[in-house]
Every structure is written in C-alpha cells, then in structure tokens.
Amino acid sequence: DARVTQTPRHKVTEMGQEVTMRCQPILGHNTVFWYRQTMMQGLELLAYFRNRAPLDDSGMPKDRFSAEMPDATLATLKIQPSEPRDSAVYFCASGLQVFGGYTFGSGTRLTVV
Amino acid sequence: AQTVTQSQPEMSVQEAETVTLSCTYDTSESDYYLFWYKQPPSRQMILVIRQEAYKQQNATENRFSVNFQKAAKSFSLKISDSQLGDAAMYFCAYRRPPRGADGLTFGKGTHLIIQP
Numbered sequence: 001d002a003r004v005t006q007t008p009r010h011k012v013t014e015m016g017q018e019v020t021m022r023c024q025p026i027l028g029h030n031t032v033f034w035y036r037q038t039m040m041q042g043l044e045l046l047a048y049f050r051n052r053a054p055l056d057d058s059g060m061p062k063d064r065f066s067a068e069m070p071d072a073t074l075a076t077l078k079i080q081p082s083e084p085r086d087s088a089v090y091f092c093a094s095g096l097q098v099f100g101g102y103t104f105g106s107g108t109r110l111t112v113v
Numbered sequence: 114a115q116t117v118t119q120s121q122p123e124m125s126v127q128e129a130e131t132v133t134l135s136c137t138y139d140t141s142e143s144d145y146y147l148f149w150y151k152q153p154p155s156r157q158m159i160l161v162i163r164q165e166a167y168k169q170q171n172a173t174e175n176r177f178s179v180n181f182q183k184a185a186k187s188f189s190l191k192i193s194d195s196q197l198g199d200a201a202m203y204f205c206a207y208r209r210p211p212r213g214a215d216g217l218t219f220g221k222g223t224h225l226i227i228q229p
Binding site for chain 1: 146148155157158159163204215218221222
C-alpha cells in the first residue's frame with residue numbers, strides 16, 4: 001500500500017533550537033497538509049499545498065513556523081526557535097484535489113523541553 | 114467557518130455488540146465530504162469511511178456504516194459486531210468542495226472502549 005512517510009518519528013529538543021520535520025507524500029498526490037494534534041486543541045490545520053504552491057497557512061504561527069515544498073516528493077515544516085508550547089504530534093497528509101479522502105503519515109511526536 | 118461537534122467524549126461497548134458514534138456539523142455549503150477517521154494507540158490516522166453530500170445513499174464499509182442526515186447536518190457512525198481491534202479514538206471530519214481552501218475540519222474525537 002502507498003503511504004505517507006514522516007521523519008523523524010520522535011524528536012526531543014531544547015527550547016530555542018530549530019526543528020525540521022519532513023514528509024514524503026504519496027507519489028501522484030497533488031495536495032499536502034500539515035496538522036498539529038494536542039490534547040487541548042485537537043487536530044489543527046497548520047498549512048497546506050496544492051501542486052506545491054502554498055494554499056493556506058492561516059493556522060500557522062508565522063513568527064516561528066515555516067512550511068515549504070521544495071519538490072513533489074518532499075514537504076518540510078520548520079520551527080525556529082522552538083518553545084515548550086510547540087510540543088505536539090505533527091501530521092502530514094496527502095491526497096488528490098478531486099478525490100475525497102486524505103492519507104495521513106504516522107506523525108512526528110515533538111517534545112520541547 | 115465550518116465546525117464539527119462530537120458530543121460523546123467516550124463510549125463503551127461490549128465485544129460483538131453494535132455502537133453508534135454521533136457527529137454534527139455546521140456549514141452553509143450544499144456540496145461537501147464527510148469522513149470518519151480512526152486513531153488507535155499507534156497514533157496512525159486511518160480513514161474508515163467517507164460520504165459525499167450529494168449522495169443520498171449512506172456509505173458502508175464492511176462492519177462500518179453511516180447515517181447521513183443532510184437536513185439535520187448529522188453524520189453518525191455505526192460499528193456492528195464490534196471487535197477488540199476497534200478500540201481507538203474516532204474523529205469525524207468535514208471537507209468543503211475543492212474550489213479553494215478545503216482542508217479537513219475535525220471534531221474533538223470520541224474514545225471508543227471495547228469491553229471483552
């Protein structure tokens with residue numbers, strides 16, 4: 001089965017450090033999302049891309065977060081500098097614009113101490 | 114803005130019994146998609162079932178079926194013959210038509226416990 005691959009699976013970092021999370025979407029999918037999951041807020045949409053162009057990043061704190069898609073096989077989410085409140089599970093998902101469902105990766109569990 | 118509400122934080126059911134998880138949503142759109150995702154302790158988000166709003170027929174996938182009431186903006190998930198492997202968080206999600214910003218909006222989830 002085709003899958004969305006996220007790395008790393010777990011990341012522990014100190015406050016103030018830069019964190020980069022990577023996602024390899026399913027080949028052929030033209031839409032890529034980044035979601036954040038916390039106990040308090042649930043699943044929040046941070047950003048997404050269609051045909052590699054950013055479509056919506058209104059849910060993302062602009063001062064420290066950035067999302068890019070340098071090519072069709074790689075999407076990145078960066079946090080600089082990281083803060084303890086950024087501790088969460090970050091999911092990448094991909095899909096087709098005209099097809100209903102999206103496939104999620106296994107997520108990156110980020111802990112900022 | 115669209116909202117999705119799951120009013121049952123936790124549900125418990127005996128193995129082999131049937132359970133229904135509730136979901137309501139708010140939208141001004143007439144065409145959209147609805148989904149149920151399952152998240153087991155492994156944290157993988159797994160698509161369980163989807164429903165296109167223009168289809169009147171309720172979607173089914175093996176033991177999983179939905180009751181889609183468009184006028185009432187209700188989208189419940191029925192799990193028949195529940196199994197221990199069904200234990201997980203279940204999230205209801207809404208997606209507007211793909212004419213622009215069409216990310217998924219999720220409910221807060223229902224934790225489903227299966228009693229052996």
